[in-house]
Amino acid sequence: MNLTDAHCHLQDPRLAPHLDRALEQCRSAGIRRWIINGTRESDWPAVAALAGRIGGAEAAFGLHPWWQAERSANWLAILEAFLVARPSASIGETGLDRWMPSPDLADQLAVLRAHLELSRRLARPVTLHCLKAWPELAGAVRDCPPSDRGLLLHSYAGPAEMIPRWVQAGARFSFSPAFLHPRKANVRRMFRDIPLERILIETDSPDMPPPPDAALLALAAPEGRQLNHPLNLRLCLDALAADRGLTPGALGDILERNVERLFF
Numbered sequence: 001m002n003l004t005d006a007h008c009h010l011q012d013p014r015l016a017p018h019l020d021r022a023l024e025q026c027r028s029a030g031i032r033r034w035i036i037n038g039t040r041e042s043d044w045p046a047v048a049a050l051a052g053r054i055g056g057a058e059a060a061f062g063l064h065p066w067w068q069a070e071r072s073a074n075w076l077a078i079l080e081a082f083l084v085a086r087p088s089a090s091i092g093e094t095g096l097d098r099w100m101p102s103p104d105l106a107d108q109l110a111v112l113r114a115h116l117e118l119s120r121r122l123a124r125p126v127t128l129h130c131l132k133a134w135p136e137l138a139g140a141v142r143d144c145p146p147s148d149r150g151l152l153l154h155s156y157a158g159p160a161e162m163i164p165r166w167v168q169a170g171a172r173f174s175f176s177p178a179f180l181h182p183r184k185a186n187v188r189r190m191f192r193d194i195p196l197e198r199i200l201i202e203t204d205s206p207d208m209p210p211p212p213d214a215a216l217l218a219l220a221a222p223e224g225r226q227l228n229h230p231l232n233l234r235l236c237l238d239a240l241a242a243d244r245g246l247t248p249g250a251l252g253d254i255l256e257r258n259v260e261r262l263f264f
Ligand SMILES: [Zn+2]
Pocket: 007, 008, 009, 037, 093, 204
């Protein structure tokens, strides 16, 4: 079986001491590709370096709403240069977040629109993050649509009633191990109503870990918290397969076709 982690942050310095061993463990479980998403200008070089060094890794470059306040005046030109230098890279992660402390939604929207325009101009797919700003995100994508390569709503936990609209806008939805927490049971249930050909799986590693008793492997972080091991991608496959009445192997083939169509 071949699986792809559609959204992760393997450039995160907390993973560095574990990375080579963790990827070896992933490969022996059939996980062979990773879309590594940048979050801020300062991590784009590390994302590019990992995509060059790790077989099966692909880069995405973007500004996450949590980090965009620290961007330089030149950030958009720098972002474009990273994308032009790597024609197979996508754009992400970017988006809107009203959950963070003191969100500046007007600034987030300006940065998001710049990413969406770049997606159109360079014909690259885009990965979007959204917390508590779904109507605004839908409005931005309607007014400033990304490239018709498509978009990924990563760790989708938005309203169920918006799913048909997003499907029409070309969106894919990724399921994360964090959705196995009992408090996210409604999100897991919602994924049963998403068209199967629009579903991808991701870990968001090293963040968003599954419940500790579900984790296949955990990694200790310096501050004592557990990191999300990229091997936990298998939890997404097993949960979705159970919910859809498919074998993990059959579902894995479908998910690979889905991710292939968006990113490769
Ligand atoms: Zn992320």
